[in-house]
Amino acid sequence: MTTAGSPTIEVTRAARGRGVRAGARAGFVARGVLYLLVGVLAVRIGLTGTSEQADRGGALAEVVATPFGAVLLWALGIGLAGMALWRLSEALVGAVGPKGDRPGTRALSGARSVFYAVSSFLVLAFASGDRGSGAGSTDRQSRDLTSRLLELPGGPWWVGAVATGLLGAGLWIAGRAVLRKYRKHLEWQRMSTPQRRFMDVTGTGGGVARGLVFAAVGFFGLKAAIESDPGEAKGMDDALRSLAQSPAGPWLLVAVAVGLVLFGVFSFGQSKWREV
Template sequence: MNTDVLIRSGRTRARRAAKGSAAEGAARAGFTARGVIYLLVGMLALQIAFGDGRRQADRGGALAELSDRPFGAVLLWALGVGLVGMALWRLSEALFGSVGRNGRTARKRLLAAARCVFYSFVAYSVLAFAASPGGGSGSSDQQSRDVTARVMEVPAGRWLVGAAGVAIVAVGVGIGVQAVRRKYHDKLKLGQLRPWVRRLVDVTGVAGGVARGLVFAAAGAFAVRAAVAYRPDEAKGLDDTLRSFAGTPLGPWLLVCVAAGLVLFGVFSFAMARWRRV
């Protein structure tokens, strides 16, 4: 009897270890894929800031840039698979909870479920592009305007668009505040980081998080303005949002700072892929 119990216990531990390894691999692949996208978007935004705006500084532009590289098709498929891994890992967090304090609370699980839906959409768009390069669904700017116009056609559509814009602004502010407070420390294996690596992670995490939060907040503000003016064309996708920074009194230098921040967030995502607790 004791032998049977030991065998069952060993099998249970083996299944848990396998699931843990699978979840960890999926998460790390997902963070790597996220890092590649932000790195490319940031580099495209830098090109725009310095007068070269041939490509959109959004996910579509990043994928087009990647497809032009040697072994571009392979890289696109790898990127899509990595994002599928991210979505599956977020799904596992929604179902079983995440690491850290309060990881199994309803709030954490709902947040993980929302992230699962988001990364599922992103993974689908990347895989669709990989299957048919050049046949994407259009720029993020046109998509934002189309979605805004459709929502405004339904009853209380303006209020829905405005509420969504306010929520996106709040998310952006939250991202920036959490970055400044270095809340990501709670999720990192800090004991494994050498002092100079930790400083590098903090530079990329804070600067990258603030830039990312600023982009979210600006995009949300444009959605609110579209709702107030009842003009769907006021809504902006990622590319138009980034280009709008160049139209401020600070000129293209604000766009340079934000673009550099997105590049740093890409690097930070690579650090998360290496040292995040999963």
């Protein structure tokens, strides 16, 4: 039996304290800014064919070009660190909600914590002057990682496993958006009808677009595994550009790009109404 002053109670209280919650909300804002910028860059590519980079690196390049770019970069990196800390707290003590303590939920939170911690590190490294860290092309990074995995014993199987995970994650993200699963994580009952409509439009459209991008990256990873060719692997930028080669032409790219903008806006809404 635990008492009010026991270590377990204290850890849980700290993990769900005001500072961790504030970090989570700052993280949603930081994520929203990055997706918003990536979406805008992708719209430009679809409409003009520009050579700009529609991924995290391109977004950071856009930020650093603004008058207060250096300050904004630090703010984004710190915000992503707050998101990583919040996800880590969920992994340690469970998420808010009746099913937040399930092993699968906590494991997923742990994986998300690692993802946001790495993203934060790259952004902060870029902000501190290491321009090769945060702004590296995701296309080059994907090819390099694929090449290293292919060199391992059973390399194509390793690449195929990672690619299948990305493809599955993308379909899972898109499916949950269509089913509006995000609602259960929002303070839905105290939101007004316009606020709910706003989150439904941005959450559904944005989630589907985000899922499609993940699935596209996974699809090209599977091609790389099947052909044992790291050149077939694509990051976010090349995966988005490949949409312009579909029968729908550049308009599919523009539609997905607009969806990424919507996901950025949805993240801003989560910073306000997400239960953390």
